Amino acid sequence: MAERRGWLTANVVAQLAFGLLSMTICFPSMQDWPAQFGASQAAVQLTFSGFAVTYGGMQLLYGPLSDRIGRKPVLVFGLLLGLVGVAIAAFAQNLPMLIAGRLVQGAGCGASMVMGRALVHDFFEGRERTRVMALVGMTMGFVPPTATLLGGQLHVRVGWQAVFVVLALIGVLLLAAAWRLPPRVHEAPHAGRLRDYAAGYAALAREPSFIWYAMLLAGTTGTFYAFLGGAPLVLRGYGVTPDRLGWYIMGPPIAYIVGNIVTTRLIRTHSEYWIMLAGQLITMAGLVIVLALGVLVPDSALAFSLPFIILGIGHGLLVPPTLSGTVGLVPAVAGSAAAMAGVLQQLGGAVGGYTVGLIPGPGQVDLGLVLFAWSVPGLVALLLMRAAARQGDSRKRA
Numbered sequence: 001m002a003e004r005r006g007w008l009t010a011n012v013v014a015q016l017a018f019g020l021l022s023m024t025i026c027f028p029s030m031q032d033w034p035a036q037f038g039a040s041q042a043a044v045q046l047t048f049s050g051f052a053v054t055y056g057g058m059q060l061l062y063g064p065l066s067d068r069i070g071r072k073p074v075l076v077f078g079l080l081l082g083l084v085g086v087a088i089a090a091f092a093q094n095l096p097m098l099i100a101g102r103l104v105q106g107a108g109c110g111a112s113m114v115m116g117r118a119l120v121h122d123f124f125e126g127r128e129r130t131r132v133m134a135l136v137g138m139t140m141g142f143v144p145p146t147a148t149l150l151g152g153q154l155h156v157r158v159g160w161q162a163v164f165v166v167l168a169l170i171g172v173l174l175l176a177a178a179w180r181l182p183p184r185v186h187e188a189p190h191a192g193r194l195r196d197y198a199a200g201y202a203a204l205a206r207e208p209s210f211i212w213y214a215m216l217l218a219g220t221t222g223t224f225y226a227f228l229g230g231a232p233l234v235l236r237g238y239g240v241t242p243d244r245l246g247w248y249i250m251g252p253p254i255a256y257i258v259g260n261i262v263t264t265r266l267i268r269t270h271s272e273y274w275i276m277l278a279g280q281l282i283t284m285a286g287l288v289i290v291l292a293l294g295v296l297v298p299d300s301a302l303a304f305s306l307p308f309i310i311l312g313i314g315h316g317l318l319v320p321p322t323l324s325g326t327v328g329l330v331p332a333v334a335g336s337a338a339a340m341a342g343v344l345q346q347l348g349g350a351v352g353g354y355t356v357g358l359i360p361g362p363g364q365v366d367l368g369l370v371l372f373a374w375s376v377p378g379l380v381a382l383l384l385m386r387a388a389a390r391q392g393d394s395r396k397r398a
Contacts, residue, residue, distance in 0.1 A: 009132055011177045016116030017139050019109035023051055024144045027232050028152035028242030029160040037095040045357030046099050048229050049350040051106035056346020058110035063339045071115050072181050078111020079175045090164035141257040149246030156243040212381040213326040218348030219377035225349035230356035230367040238301040248305045252312030259316015272321035279318030280378050286310030287372045294364030304364045
C-alpha cells in the first residue's frame with residue numbers, strides 16, 4: 001500500500017512539474033535562435049511568452065471540463081496535445097513554425113498543471129496532502145535551473161532539436177503513467193453547469209480586493225518571468241555559454257524555496273499582509289542592488305546573478321500568502337478564483353518574458369530597470385489593499 005502511494009505521489013508531482021520543465025528547458029537555445037532563424041530577439045521571446053499564454057489560458061477550460069468528464073481523460077488529452085506541439089517544434093524549419101509548436105505545447109501542458117493540483121485534492125487528505133504539496137513546491141523550485149542545465153548540455157552537445165526529443169520521451173512516459181492512474185469518482189454537484197464558472201469569474205471581477213491581489217500576483221510573476229527570459233540574454237553578453245547558463249540562474253529558485261520555508265514560520269506570528277509587504281520590499285531591495293552592481297561592477301556575471309538570490313527570497317515570502325488570499329477571498333467561488341489566479345499568473349509572466357526581448361542587447365542595468373518597473377504595480381496593489389482594509393474598518397466603526 002505504501003509503495004502504491006509512493007508511486008501515486010511521484011506520478012502526480014511529475015505531471016505538475018512537466019509544464020515548468022517544458023517552459024524553461026529552451027532558455028539556453030533561445031540565446032542562439034535569433035542568429036539561427038535570422039529573427040529579432042523580441043520575436044524569439046514569443047517562443048517563451050506564447051507558451052505561457054496558452055499554458056495559462058487553457059487552465060480556465062481544463063478545470064471545468066475535468067469536473068464534467070473526469071481527470072484522467074483531460075490529462076491524457078493534454079499530454080497528447082503537448083506531444084503534437086513538441087513534434088511541430090522539433091521539425092520547425094523557421095521561427096513561425098517553432099512558435100506555433102510552442103503555442104500548442106503550452107496548451108497541452110496546461111492540463112498537467114491543473115490536473116496535477118486536482119489529483120492532489122482527489123487522492124490525498126490532511127497531513128498527507130500538505131506533505132505532497134510541500135514536495136510539489138520544492139520540485140518546482142528545482143525544475144527551472146535543472147531544466148536549464150539539461151537544455152544547455154543538449155543544445156551544445158547535440159543541437160536544439162534534441163531538447164524537444166527529450167521532452168517527447170518524457171511526455172510519452174508521463175502519458176503511460178497517466179493511463180495507469182486509478183479511477184476516482186469525485187463529487188462535483190455542479191459539474192456540467194459551465195455558466196456557474198462564468199458567473200464566478202464575473203463575481204471576482206467585481207471584487208476590488210481580488211483585483212489588488214491579482215495585480216500583485218501578475219506583477220510578481222511578470223518580474224520573475226522577465227528575469228528568466230532576460231537573464232540568458234545578459235549572461236550571453238558576459239560570455240556565458242548555453243551549457244553553463246543553468247549554474248548562473250540556480251540561486252533565485254532555490255532561494256524561493258528558502259523563502260517558502262520562512263513563510264511557514266512567520267505565518268504563526270505575523271499577518272499575511274505583513275509577510276506580503278516584507279516580501280515585496282525585499283524583492284525591490286534586491287533589484288536596487290542589481291542596478292547598483294550593474295553600474296559599479298559592469299562586467300561580472302556573478303555580480304549580476306548573486307543579487308537575484310534576494311529576489312528569490314522576497315518572492316518566496318510574497319507568493320504563498322498572495323495565492324492564499326486570492327483563492328480564499330471569496331470562498332463561494334474558490335475554484336474559479338484558483339483558475340483565474342493561474343491564468344493571471346501566466347499572462348503576467350508572458351508579458352514580462354516578452355518585454356525583455358524589446359530591449360536591444362539588454363545589459364544588467366537595462367534588465368534591472370525592467371524588473372523594477374514590473375515590481376512597482378505590486379507595491380501599489382499592497383498600498384491599495386491596505387487603504388481598502390482601513391476604509392472597511394472605518395465603515396464598521398461607523
